Amino acid sequence: MALADPLGAGLPQSDRLRAFGIVALNGMFDEMDANGVLRQAVELLPGDIAIVSSFGADSAVILHMVASIDPGLPVLFLETGKHFAETLDYVETLSRHLGLTNVRALRPDPEDVRRFDPNGDLWETDPDSCCHIRKTEPLDLALAGFGGWVTGRKRFQTADRGVLPHFELTSDDRIKVNPLAYWNDSDIAAYRKAHDLPEHPLYAEGFRSIGCASCTSVVAEGEDARSGRWRGRNKTECGIHFDVNARIARPLPVAEATVFSNGRFIADPWRDWAEGDAADGVRYTHVPLPVFLEHRETFLKNPHPLGLLVAPGDAIESVAGDLGRFASVAIAFPAFTDGRGYSTARLVTERYGFVGEVRAVGDVLIDQIRLMRRCGITAFVVAHEPTRAALADGRLGDLPVYLQPVGRDEVPVGSRRFLRRAGPSA
Amino acid sequence: MYRYDEFDHGFVKARTEEFRDQVERRVAGQLNEDQFRPLRLMNGLYLQLHAYMLRVAIPYGTLSATQMRRLAHIARTYDRGYGHFTTRQNIQFNWPRLKDVPAILDELAGVEMHAIQTSGNCIRNVTTDAFAGAAADEVIDPRPVAEIIRQWSSVHPEFTYLPRKFKIAITGAPNDRAAVKFHDIGLMASANAQGEIGWAVHVGGGMGRTPMIGKLINGFVPHADLLAYLESILRVYNRYGRRDNKYKARVKILVHEEGLDAIRDQVEAEFEAARGGVLTLPQTELDRIAAYFVPPEFAEVATEFDLEVERRRDPAFARFVENNSFPHRQPGYASVTVSLKPVGGAPGDASAEQMDVLADLAKKYSFGELRVSHEQNIVLPHVAISDLRDLHAGLVAAGLATGNIGSITDMIACPGLDYCALANARSIPVAQELSRRFADPARQKQIGPLKIKISGCINACGHHHVGHIGILGVEKKGTELYQITIGGDATEQASIGxxxxxxxxxxxxxxxxxxxxxxxxxxxxSPEESFIAAHRRLGDAPFKEALYGSR
Known part of the structure; x- marks a missing residue:
């Protein structure tokens, strides 16, 4: 089910982030469990995602999931210099227990510490600044090398986190993934028990959310887990989870720019060509065929992944020799009654042998999708709500059998008589 | 006759289930009329003036007695007791309720029938000579190839949203009784230099508001390459046919505007890429399908028939034999056309009772087989001459013995303003009045073969363009007016009136x-010179002068 490098892992990460600027991931994953969300994130950002963990009271859960997907994934631990000794021990024991091979400790810039916290009491006078130099700054520096990061935050933890989605888009164009967003205390406990995960040594002493020793206290029965953090101060977040507006980043819009591919809706790394785009610099953009022809030489020198947008009247023949340059061909169906795109799709896939993604964009209804699939279209950008619902349910509208051979991969059924083919498998 | 196997059954069943779902979604409001329209049209369901109309495909016009009986049952159970046979060899039910349509489709599927692609901008039911497989003048039985085209075109994913509807007709006889030159593609059997039989392909024929005679795009396409050739034409049409104006969207306009040579170049280029590919028809498959159409076990029967004697004994029977029988390739047999054009009747209509009688008579006298002709009559293709008298008696009892085939009262008429939302004028009352005016058999005989065709609007469903005398209903300043045309001919000598x-x-x-x-x-x-022959010799002038006087 993995996308074939949808975001071009070979690109500088800022390009991937830009491609992700149009991503909409939520909604589709409401029904998905934490593992699924995490896997999706790792697939979408191969080699480009980090897990940020405090190695606190609940951290074992998400780290266990990480280890089961890929123990080599980078795990970033903010070594603020203020942690409990038990926490530092726990980093060692838990990493060993789970087999994590890529845990990185992020330390504050010694220059900053010397300048702003020479006596080590900044936490007392200005905890926000303390968090800033010991957490936010080191993390920002480290995250510059990643397109997305995973947190263990959960909705139930605080009022502000009550709207936490699975996926956030931060203002610096990073994807923030919260696989446990919908989990509650008992989910955590059950998971820990089921997988026999080692407990943070301080948990037994009544610590429920564990940060720096200086700012963490024991939580009483019935108190919120995080109420032991910065107790007595009007502060619930250290700052690493603030977006520019000092709020949790906005949830991503659900309906727009999601593409149905390989049997499910996935994030869409592609964008449309826009006025003012530069032929030599665009990436992950569906370039209209006439625009491509006009600036063909420049586009051919553009090193980034490009797509081609074919409108109904476009002569696909004119780019037959260049199709191999594209990673995706988008076929426009401005009205579902305009069937020219079906011929285009067959020419692209059958005659010109294009093997990349072929997507239908425009007026796509469930009743056309089976025809499109047979003509070689593999992905669908769908706006019509009932159609989206049908696709999400796996109702693709396929007839089980067909009377004429079309496409490259339809398999003869039964009698193997002339013309007959089985329907495409869902 | 072709029989469904498991595969066909599965295909139709799946399609019926799909439409049932679509109807349910429409009823539940999940689909609006704009979204539902193309879906219902692809299942033969129109919204007419008063009600829905369901058009059921009768592939190349061939029906079994069992199927005819089921049509009668549907007419009785879900409609008002009758059906209307069309010029495209289909049957229409004019009063079904939307919620009943899935049940009707189930009934049809039970006898290997459906309504797939009887409307909508897709490849429609393939039509052919009503005497196919029986006619004495036939070079090749076109039904196996028609069946193969039917299969190939059924829910073809590339050609379901064409610029406009697309009609294919095929004939295996040199005397064209399927009006192939007035179809988007018309196929006529032809022979190459080696004497092999293949197909001459005409493209761009049609009637409607811009009548055109199909042009010969390829004089000989072998059986093996036919589907690749058809797909090549369809692709060129799908890509380049006009979509900006529905009245200019048929392939005839594309051929007319681009020129036959330009279209041929494009089709041939496509064909070059497609020929020899997966669409190549193996002889084994042609043979396999042809096996369904082997002639019935004809008996050795008496062939002589003294029409003179019969004429003295029973003039009505003699007239019936003279007009309604057609030469059969098997000695001792004839094909019999049952007229659905009784005096004062609506052309093409048959009651449920008449359909049952036709089914019974087919079973008894025509090896259980019937045909629908494009002139809206029913044909019993294989009748022993020795059975003609009994058959005639049976038809008389059912009110189906009108002996007027080919005569002036054997008219084609569209449903017109009485049923159709498009019509400008009524057609059926005009046809009824004409059939009363020329009801006298002696007068019909004196006049000889004369085809009158009536359309209630410019869309020409009544084929007025190819009537020897054509009548076209138009509307002018709120009144219905009728234009008279002359000289049209739907046969191989195609002409437009x-x-x-x-x-x-x-x-x-x-x-x-x-x-x-x-x-x-x-x-x-001379009395032997037919109306159309006389018109060819004389031109319009004398007729024009007689009708409108000299200026």
Whole structure:
């Protein structure tokens, strides 16, 4: 089910982030469990995602999931210099227990510490600044090398986190993934028990959310887990989870720019060509065929992944020799009654042998999708709500059998008589 | 006859289930009418003036007695007790309720029938000669190839949203009884230099508001390459046919505007890429399908038939034999056309009872087989001459013995303003009045073969363009007027009728037709010279003058 490098892992990460600027991931994953969300994130950002963990009271859960997907994934631990000794021990024991091979400790810039916290009491006078130099700054520096990061935050933890989605888009164009967003205390406990995960040594002493020793206290029965953090101060977040507006980043819009591919809706790394785009610099953009022809030489020198947008009247023949340059061909169906795109799709896939993604964009209804699939279209950008619902349910509208051979991969059924083919498998 | 196997059954069942779901979604409001329209049209369901209309495909016009009985049952159970046979060899039910349609489709599927692609901008039911497989003049039985085209075109994913509807007709006889030159693609059996039989392909014929005679795009396409050739034409049409104006969207306009040579170049280029590919028809498959159409076990029966004696004994029977029987390739047999054009009736209509009688008679006298002709009659293709008298008696009892095939009262008429939302004028009352005016058999015989065709609007469903005398209903300033055309011909000598002059009122039409007929009777070189032959010799002038006077 993995996308074939949808975001071009070979690109500088800022390009991937830009491609992700149009991503909409939520909604589709409401029904998905934490593992699924995490896997999706790792697939979408191969080699480009980090897990940020405090190695606190609940951290074992998400780290266990990480280890089961890929123990080599980078795990970033903010070594603020203020942690409990038990926490530092726990980093060692838990990493060993789970087999994590890529845990990185992020330390504050010694220059900053010397300048702003020479006596080590900044936490007392200005905890926000303390968090800033010991957490936010080191993390920002480290995250510059990643397109997305995973947190263990959960909705139930605080009022502000009550709207936490699975996926956030931060203002610096990073994807923030919260696989446990919908989990509650008992989910955590059950998971820990089921997988026999080692407990943070301080948990037994009544610590429920564990940060720096200086700012963490024991939580009483019935108190919120995080109420032991910065107790007595009007502060619930250290700052690493603030977006520019000092709020949790906005949830991503659900309906727009999601593409149905390989049997499910996935994030869409592609964008449309826009006025003012530069032929030599665009990436992950569906370039209209006439625009491509006009600036063909420049586009051919553009090193980034490009797509081609074919409108109904476009002569696909004119780019037959260049199709191999594209990673995706988008076929426009401005009205579902305009069937020219079906011929285009067959020419692209059958005659010109294009093997990349072929997507239908425009007026796509469930009743056309089976025809499109047979003509070689593999992905669908769908706006019509009932159609989206049908696709999400796996109702693709396929007839089980067909009377004429079309496409490259339809398999003869039964009698193997002339013309007959089985329907495409869902 | 072709019989469904498991595969076909599965296909139709799946399609019926799909439409059931679509109907449910429509009823539940999940689909609006704009979204539902193309889906229902692809299942043969129109919204007409008063109600939905369901058009059921009768592939290449071939029906079994069992199927005919089921059509009668549907007419009785879900409609108002009758059905209407069309010029495209289909049957229409004019009063089904939307919620009943899935049940009707189930009934049809039970006898290997469906309504797939009887409307919508897709490849429609393939039509052919109603005497296919029986006619004495036939070079090759076109039904196996028609069946193969039917299969290939059924829910073809590339050609389901064409610019406009697409009609294919095929004939295996040199005398064209399927009007192939008035179809988007017309196929006529032809032979190459080696004497092998293949297909001459005509493209761009049609009627409607811009009548065109199909042009020969390829004089010989072998069986093996036919589907690749058809797909090549369809692809060129799908890509380049006009979509900006539905009245200019048929392939005839593309051929007309681009020129035959340009279209041929494009088709041939496509064909070059497609030929020899997956669509190549293996001889084994052609043989396999042809096996379904082997002639029935004809008996050795008496062939002589003294029409003179019969004429003295029973003039009505003699007239029936003379007009309604057609030469069969098997000695001792004839094909019999049952007229659905009784005096004062609506052309093409048959009651449930008449359908049952036709089914019984087919079973008894025609090896259980029937055909629907494109002239809206029913054909019993294989009748022993020795059975003709009994068959005739059975038809008389059911009111189906009108002996007027090919005569002036064997008219084609569209449903017209009485049913159709598009019509400008009524057609059926005009046809009824004409059939009363020319009801006298002796007069019909005197006039000889004469085809009158009536359309209630410019869309020409009544084929007025190819009527020897054509009548076209138009609307002018709120009144129904009728234009008279002359000289049209749907056969291999295809021609399009010319308009003789200003429109006439409905009351004036029968008199005008009488005037034209009288002009012909006076001017004909001999009783053997038919109306159309006389017109070819004389031109429009004498008819025009008779109708409108000299200026």
């Amino acid at each position: 010319t308009i003789l002059g200003p429109g006439l009122s409905a009351e004036q039409v029968p008199g005008a037709v009488e005037t034209l007929v009288d002009t012909y009777l006076l001017a004909r070189a």
